[in-house]
Structures are given as C-alpha cells and as structure tokens.
Amino acid sequence: MNKKMKIYEMRANILKAMAHPSRLMMIDAMSKGGEVCVCDLVDLVGSDQSTVSKHLGILKQAGLVEDRKEGQKSFYRLTRPCVMDFFGCIERVMQENLKEQQKVLAER
C-alpha cells in the first residue's frame, strides 16, 4: 500500500489500544496518579489480574505507557500525557450525541 496508508495504520494501532473501557480507566488513573502498580489497577477495574496484565501489555505495545519494576511490583505510567487532551473533544461529541437523542425523543 501507499505511504499514506502506513500512517493511517499506525494511527489506528494507537487508537485501537486506547479503545477499551478498562484501558481508558487505567489511562485515566495513570494521568492522575502519575505512576500506578498493577495491583492497584486490578482493584480499580475489577477484572482478573491476568486480564489487566494483558491490557497493560497492549498499552505498552502501542507505546502509550512505560513500566518500571520495583521489588515484586510493576509500576506503569503514561509516556505521553497529551493523550488526555483528546477527551475534551470526545466529550463534546458525546454531548452532541445526547442532544440528538433528546431531539429524537422530543419530536414524536
């Protein structure tokens, strides 16, 4: 495929890595806590420990997070906190969606 397509694939990979509720929750936690251990993320999202670990692997593979081991624990943090900036825009899309649904309900 052409050069452009490669870029879109790379972008898609990163977006796909973010596009899961549990992973977004973890990203949010990291953006607030700076650095979070796996154990705390397991408590936070409430899934199996292996599931959380795999989610983190996906985020790491995409380059969205880095990890650091200390004793028996692993700590994860965002590599680019700017990813959080996007959610302002996303929230506006969500608002607009709700407004649309309201309109549909109203015009019956």
Place this chain on the structure above:
Amino acid sequence: MNKKMKIYEMRANILKAMAHPSRLMMIDAMSKGGEVCVCDLVDLVGSDQSTVSKHLGILKQAGLVEDRKEGQKSFYRLTRPCVMDFFGCIERVMQENLKEQQKVLAER
C-alpha cells in the same frame, strides 16, 4: 456498573469508531475537503462500496460525522473537527516508538 465506567464506555465507543485505517483516511479527507461524497471516498480508500458505506455508518453512529443527501449523492462531514487535534499527540507516540526500535537495533 458504576457511573465512571459508563463514561469510559462512551469514550471507548468513539475511539473504536476512529480506530481503523480506512476510517481514519476518510476522516482525514473530510477534515480537508469539508464535505465529501461516498463515491469519492470509495475511490480514495479502494474498498468495496458496501464496505465504505458501512464504515461511514460506524462513524455516523458514533456521532463523528453527519450526512446530507443531494440528488443521488450523500455528503459526509465531520461534526467535530477538533478530532484532528489529537493526531499531533499520536504522532509523537509514533516517533517515540520508532526511536525505541532504533535503540533496540543499535544496542546489539
């Protein structure tokens, strides 16, 4: 689930809608052309017309695009051009990823 989880699910839906190379290509085209007809998008991405139409349905369902019919054509446009702002950050993640790979290659 709790209230927070709902928000993450909504965010994930929007991100998932964006997380596909063809859809990112179409979003890019709309951000530049303002309004694009399905026929042009079919030429652009090179997939089957039905495939492109379904991709557009996904974007619309997420609230990322709106459509307008004129004659036999449908024109799509971004509802929130701010979605483009994210790619600066994404590109920085991509740059960082490449740098990492370089390092891995170099340190052999």
Place this chain on the structure above:
DNA sequence: TGGTTACATGGTCATTTTACCATATAGCCA
C-alpha cells in the same frame, strides 16, 4: 417507463478481540 447511478443493508465467513483459568517466573520473608 426502463435503465443507470449512488448509496444502504442483509448475509456469510474469516479474523481479531476479550475474558477467564491455569500455570510460570521472580522477589520477599520466615
């Protein structure tokens, strides 16, 4: 009216994603 163009939708199959269980690995401590 009949044919053509533009788009949407239903169906199907292959691929990917996700979750959990079981298990491996590695540090810590008694």
Place this chain on the structure above:
DNA sequence: TGGCTATATGGTAAAATGACCATGTAACCA
C-alpha cells in the same frame, strides 16, 4: 529453603469486527 505475593504468559471459548457479494431503494435521465 519453602511459601507467599505480584506479575506475566499460554490456552481456549465466546463475542465482535471486517470484507465482500448480492440485493434493495431512490434519484436521475433518455
């Protein structure tokens, strides 16, 4: 050393995604 804690990884089954073909629908035109 043996057992416990924290994390990662392999396996598997269910669900979601994506691509194409076939077909439906609506506008336009000869």
